[in-house]
Amino acid sequence: MTFMSSIYKRKESQELSESILETARALFAEHGVDAVSMHQIAKTAGVGQGTLYRRFSQKGELCMELMEDYFNGLQEDVQRSLTENASLAVKERATLVIRELVLNLMNNIQLMETIYAAIFAGRRCEKEMSTFFDSPPYQFLFGTVQGLLQEAVDTGAAAAGVCPPINAHLLISTLAPQSLNHLRDQTGYTPEELAGVINRTIVHPLFV
Template identity: 40%
Template sequence: MVRNEPDELARKITETAQALFHERGIENVSMHQIAKSAGIGQGTLYRRFPSKSKLCLCLMESKFERFMREAESGLLAAREEPVVRRLSALMTKVIELVYEDMEWVMAVIAAERLEVAKTNLFELPPFLFLSDQVRRLLEEAADGGESVPLEPDFAAVVIASIPRADLLLHLRDRGYSSEQIADRFCRTFIDPLFGKMQP
């Protein structure tokens, strides 16, 4: 029973924070307000979540875990499709996910810039998962002669790092929808990798 107390506390905090974020917006909710609404002291809140960005990351974990399961099952179901289609579908799903949860991701990025959160975004599970999936697909394409000559590991890191929330926010402000961004991303960064092989 005692061992479950931290989990119950974390659940109470995250449920309270999520309700407040949806009601007021992430930027308009302070850690003090979260603690007060959850009926706990600020010290208790900060011991569990050192910053609002860490709390946002925790809240996004369940969404990302669901995305991971769906992405893996989708890639498995489409394993007979050409790699370019599977890679384009994967990156389209990523862009849609980030676009949908832009405010949440931006809260983490903003905290990074303010040095509130010390986590390297390139070492977080979402990026590691995505870059690994992209690398596997590019290796398959290279081995099967489907792609132009490339270095899968380098290309995977670059491709996985492009659809950041701050970039998508900028593009959204310029009038692009998630569908338009995904379409142009694939045509610009993926399709050329599967062009006609040079002699």
């Protein structure tokens, strides 16, 4: 095999894996994780089951790959927002971060809710038993919010009684997909309106 043909085959393999992931993403969002079989994913993607299983040995691997892909993008968006707005006061940066998180999560709410439910309730989508609080998404979100709150405490911009780890945990728990979906259904708010209410009633009181 020549060097160029090797590169082509790797690219072709990567494109096939991405096609399978996009198919799984659409099926999970439409039907829920439990209702979708590996056979259905292979058939819809137009590949043989052997091809599918060589790339993803179980549905849990597909779930985790989709979640990792989504949160890598979310992490990049949040970090870019913080970098671009580094000159703003910490309260304003926290407001922007929470808005970014709410809008991003709400735009992908159906897929994220089904995957979260399957992974963290111990259903068939999981690869290893875990909890939301052990997951990389929670750790990233918690670390980001706690860092902003700690900065506020250190610079005198935090309200009296703010405890960065506790307040960060409570805020991130509010942003879990199931929680946001419930709030949207109960209030009828748009993602932008929901982000505004969360910022005004939960985030802003943490600052002076």
